Amino acid sequence: MKYLLRRGAFYLLTAWAAITLNFFIPRMLPGDPVRSLINRFQGRISVEATESLYILFGLDEGRPLWRQYLDYWGNLFSGDLGLSFAYFPTPVADIIGQSLPWTLVLVGLSTILSFLLGTMLGIWVGWRRGTWADGLLPVTNFFAAIPYFWIGLLAIALFAVVWPVFPASGGYDGGLIPSATPEFIGSAVYHGILPAVTIIISSMAGWILGMRNMMVTVSSEDYVTVAHAKGLPERKVMVGYAARNAILPNISGFALSLGFIVGGTLVTEMVFTYPGIGYMLYQAVGAKDYPLMQGFFLVITLSVLVANMLADIAYAVLDPRTRQEA
Amino acid sequence: MVTAVEPPAVTPGATTARRSRRGSTNLLFLRNRKTVVGLILLTFFMVLALIGDVIAPYDPSATSPIGLQPPSTDHLLGTTSLGQDILSQILVGTRGVLVVAFLAGALATVLSVLVGITAGYLGGTSDEVLSLVSNIFLVIPALPLIIIVTGLLPSAGGLTIALIIALTGWAWGSRVLRAQTLSLRNRDFVEAARANGESTWRIIIFEILPNLTAVIASGFIGTVIFAMLSEITLAFIGVTSISDWNWGTILFWAQSNQALAMGAWWWFVPAGLCIAGVGTALTLINFGIDEFVNPRLRSTGQNAKVLRAKKIRARVGFTPVLRDTTADRKPPRGAPPSRRTPLPKEQP
């Protein structure tokens, strides 16, 4: 319990740090591109919108910094993330709301699947050490070194152009309107397969290697020898004694590498023009749409924090030693 | 993912922390075939980085009217839709990639060494504070942050990119180093040095640091890989300056010009292979370091051949038995469990 409370406090602190970082970044911009943009849109922005943009970007020199900071927080809590420049006058919050589900589903499912598959394969390869299974490692190594987006490009080239099995881009068939119909969902799934497979293949390699190394290390621990000495069946030793312990560092590793994974998956979205956060962020950067970029950064960071928290809970459940902070 | 767990007492030859290292352990590191392959591959790319722009047949930015062409004798890797030679682009781009990657790796490693070792050694509040800082950096997703920061800057040259990547990527290494330092701190030789009155800095530099070199090296390589992938991704997105040639930039142009749709595989495949090549080389070297530090991971290379030849399978819990083919007769499979050879039972 104490462990979870500590972690919870840490996450709150990190969230605060991320939000504060978000607050300060535009204020550290050299030059003042934001103001020129606001000037450009003058007349088409309501007073309130200009107000919130000022707050977001700290252009109102009249107010002291801490005041701006408080107003910034106030805005956040009321869900006001400003207006997007590129999709003017759509509020940033709306755009995020539209693209977030796509990313959650694609990235969430793929990451979990790749973790599960990678872990299982890693357990198997690590246990069968010294057999032909070791030969898989160099191949896995190779894949771990390839950037996600390149595999995406390759996948598109092979399965969308050369053999047109899957669509090359988009989240769903352009002719359909997003709704909860089976037709739409079917189309969404169809479009999601190639990006999902890309993510799974590129990130699986890391899990396989990590899990395999841990299995090899744990296999030489005394308690595994004891398990063998007790004459327990092989499956029980492999899963209950070895894997159960080997997976622990991997779970905390999973949590930590989420930040990195999210980065990679975002790029995959860009490659596939998948209407998730990644692709929208890409557009935002291209269009110098600062409010949108800020909003995305915030959402991404907070999601990663939540995922980290979930991983921590899983870790606490699996490792009884954490339940007693020594 | 390097561990510092002590091997069981039964196994000899395990690596233990030493005050000075024997020369032979260095050679052992090189004997690992994987490492050698990795080193050779890396050296190849480093040579390219050095002489790339000299041996490039064409100016990578020079356009020509021939347009998009598949590989030919004139252009070994084909041309872009503007008629630029892709081989030259790759050769010239090597330097950009490697310089930024290694620079970022070095900066990040320095940071992680400073923070990690200090936190691990000093303990107490300094540790809490430093750990908090590094955890925050760790959890905040690096790539989006890098994208936004570089996107906000008016122009991002190689040096700036390296700096930003270093600032977002140092946290992982510092965490590993902190854990290692913590375990080393309680070892006897450190206690002895402290009892002798050695100052904290001297202990850190002369006692602890030498034992961490393998972990630091492994962290450095990991960060270099991360840096390379990040910078290429940035170039691919179009965030970094397009004037410097970079493998990612090649892919950026390939993507913007719909290379895929046109089936121009030669535009994006070589760049990806080069990235994978450097990445694999670094990972192999990392493997070598991992196996060197953690002896349990060893013996899959050399020994595998010997084992297969002798038909031994080394397993935990079932020690293999070497059988002289002339000596013993093995009972046929499925023989009844009771008696094998009639050995006289002694009378009580």
Place this chain on the structure above:
Amino acid sequence: MTLHSNQPVLEIRNLSVDYGYDDNAVHALRGVDLTLHAGEVLGLAGESGCGKSTLAYAATRLLPPPGLITGGEVIFTSTRDDRRFDLLTADDRRLRATRWEDTAIVFQGAMNSLNPVYRIGRQLTDAIAAHRPQQSAADRSARAHELLELVGIPANRMRSYPHQLSGGMRQRVMIAMALALEPQIVIMDEPTTALDVVVQRQIIQQLMRLRTELGFAVVFITHDVSLLIELADRIAVMYAGQIIEDATAVEMYRAPRHPYTDGLLHSFPPLHGPRQELGGIPGSPPDLVALPAGCSFAPRCRFAFDRCETDHPVLTKTALGDEESHRRVACFQHDRDAESIPDSLMVRHS
């Protein structure tokens, strides 16, 4: 004190073990012969690195990589039924079946010997479940309770995790675990090394009491010879991968036949009797990678003569021959004429 019969339950013959698979493998054990009889307490003594643990683990085929058994036999003869087989040629299935059921090991109760993520109760019952699948969960649980009671641990500890127990309790759990299936042989690997003296005493007493009750044979591995003299029926002393003396505890104490044993016994002071100079043995144990030619103990032996440096002694009868036919020693002194043998190696006892 001797409850054992002469029926051998474990016969180790000519066991050789290497560490490493190639040409520069270390020869950890070279042709070791040892017999354990039903119900007896056999002590295996020696300095760190002499091979006593290696012997025990190789005999049960639990030696971790890069261990390799290069020759010999380990024959188990059951005292309860007709089974008799060589552990080294047994297939996986038979090996698993005999493990824990016939031969159990009490590992050192270090933190690492227990699975950190399972509760104690589960670690006790999973061995039972593996060998007696027909027993119900309730039966297994009851048996686990029984076992904890046997070693003096309160039953409510069943739901504890290993990190919640003290060192002494963990060692007791290891003992309880080993006795779960009432094996015929219990091998104890330095069961008291990690414990303080008071707890040591308790544990040993408990062990010996259990042995009297249940009648299993014990192989007690330790570097503490004084402990063995108290507890064991017979003692085998190891040096550099070989057994160099094998005798009953009383005989060994009163009349050691090997210079090393002689040295060992003079390394700790007796509580009674006149004050003695503590002897000790000069030098340190040899590096197994670079063993001297001839007798491995020769460089440190005060009785070494020219033959000791060229030939390698094997375990054989002492100079007193048939008078003490059950004793064995590996020393060339015992191959000489009676006048040449040093007196301290030829003490006769009544």
